[in-house]
Amino acid sequence: MGYYAPFPHPAVALEDVSVRLGGLQILDSVSIAAPRGAVTGLIGPNGAGKTTVFNVMSGFVPADSGSVVLNGQHVHHVRPQQLTRRGVARTLQGVGLFPSLTVLDNVMMGAPTRFGVIADALAMPWVDRERRQMEERAREALVSLGIEGESSRLPSELPYPVQKRVALARALVSDPSVLLLDEPAGGIGEADMQDLERLIRSSVPDRTVVLVEHHMELVMAVCDFIWVLDAGQVIASGTPDQIRSDPAVLAAYLGEEGAA
Ligand SMILES: Nc1ncnc2c1ncn2[C@@H]1O[C@H](COP(=O)(O)OP(=O)(O)OP(=O)(O)O)[C@@H](O)[C@H]1O
Ligand SMILES: [Mg+2]
The missing domain is CATH 3.40.50.300 (P-loop containing nucleotide triphosphate hydrolases)
Incomplete structure (x- = not known):
C-alpha cells in the first residue's frame, strides 16, 4: 500500500x-x-x-x-x-454531551468500566469502589481543563466553549x-x-x-x-x-x- x-x-x-x-x-x-x-x-x-x-x-x-x-x-x-x-477516545462534532447529565456524570461516561451494567444494577460492593475511582479520574480531567467548578452543572447552563472543554475532558478521562x-x-x-x-x-x-x-x-x-x-x-x-x-x-x- x-x-x-x-x-x-x-x-x-x-x-x-x-x-x-x-x-x-x-x-x-x-x-x-x-x-x-x-x-x-x-x-x-x-x-x-x-x-x-x-x-x-x-x-x-x-x-x-x-x-x-x-x-x-x-x-x-x-x-x-x-x-x-x-x-481510543473520540470527541464528537459539536459537543455531543448528554443534556440531562451533570458535567461530572458526562465526563464519567468516558471512563473505562470493568464490571458493566449488570454488576451496577445488582449494586455489588466493588462497583461502589470503581465508581469512586471513576469519579476521582473525572474530577482530575475537569481540573486539567480548568473547569472543576462546573462539575454539578448541566451542559445547557454553560457557554459553548466550556461545553467543548467538558467533551474534551470526557475523551481524556480514559487516558x-x-x-x-x-x-x-x-x-x-x-x-x-x-x-x-x-x-x-x-x-x-x-x-x-x-x-x-x-x-x-x-x-x-x-x-x-x-x-x-x-x-x-x-x-x-x-x-x-x-x-x-x-x-x-x-x-x-x-x-x-x-x-x-
Ligand atoms: N447516515 C447517512 N446517510 C446518508 N448520507 C450521509 C450519512 N452520513 C453522512 N452522510 C453524507 O456523507 C457525506 C459526508 O459526511 P461527513 O459528515 O463525513 O462529512 P464531513 O467531511 O465531516 O463534513 P463537515 O465538515 O461538514 O463536518 C455528506 O454528504 C453527508 O451528507
Ligand atoms: Mg464532520
Whole structure:
C-alpha cells in the first residue's frame, strides 16, 4: 500500500475503505494512516467525509470494504463499546454531551468500566469502589481543563466553549493512547484556541492525535502530517507546507467557496 510507505506501522489507518450510505458513495477507497505519537490532520470541505472516517474508525459506521487499523491492530469488526479498552477516545462534532447529565456524570461516561451494567444494577460492593475511582479520574480531567467548578452543572447552563472543554475532558478521562478530535475548535474563541493548541501539542508523543478541523491556522500549527479528503476521496497528503501550496487542495477549497 502506497500510504504505508511514509508510515509503515501506523497507530490508526484506513486501508482502501469504501462506504455507501443512503445510496451515495460517501468514502471511495480511502487509505490514510496516522503515525504513532504524532498529530495527523484530516481536512477537506464540508461533506468531504471526514466525520465518516472517524465513524468507521470507531465502529459507528461499518466499512463496505477495506480494513481498519486501530491503535496498531488490524480490526475486522470495530465495536464502539470497546474503544476505551482499546485505548481510543473520540470527541464528537459539536459537543455531543448528554443534556440531562451533570458535567461530572458526562465526563464519567468516558471512563473505562470493568464490571458493566449488570454488576451496577445488582449494586455489588466493588462497583461502589470503581465508581469512586471513576469519579476521582473525572474530577482530575475537569481540573486539567480548568473547569472543576462546573462539575454539578448541566451542559445547557454553560457557554459553548466550556461545553467543548467538558467533551474534551470526557475523551481524556480514559487516558487514551489514541485521540480522535472532530472539530474541537468549532465555536470557540481565541483564548480557548490557544489552550486547545497547547493541549494538542502536549498530547504528543504520549498520545497519537488525529485532528479533523476547518480552522486552518490551528491545523497548520499543530499537525505533523495532513490528509485531504474531497467528495469521499483522498486528494492530497503531506506536511503542512506541502498542503498549503497543493493546487488540488486550493481548488477543492475554492470550489467550496464558489458553491457557497
Ligand atoms: N447516515 C447517512 N446517510 C446518508 N448520507 C450521509 C450519512 N452520513 C453522512 N452522510 C453524507 O456523507 C457525506 C459526508 O459526511 P461527513 O459528515 O463525513 O462529512 P464531513 O467531511 O465531516 O463534513 P463537515 O465538515 O461538514 O463536518 C455528506 O454528504 C453527508 O451528507
Ligand atoms: Mg464532520
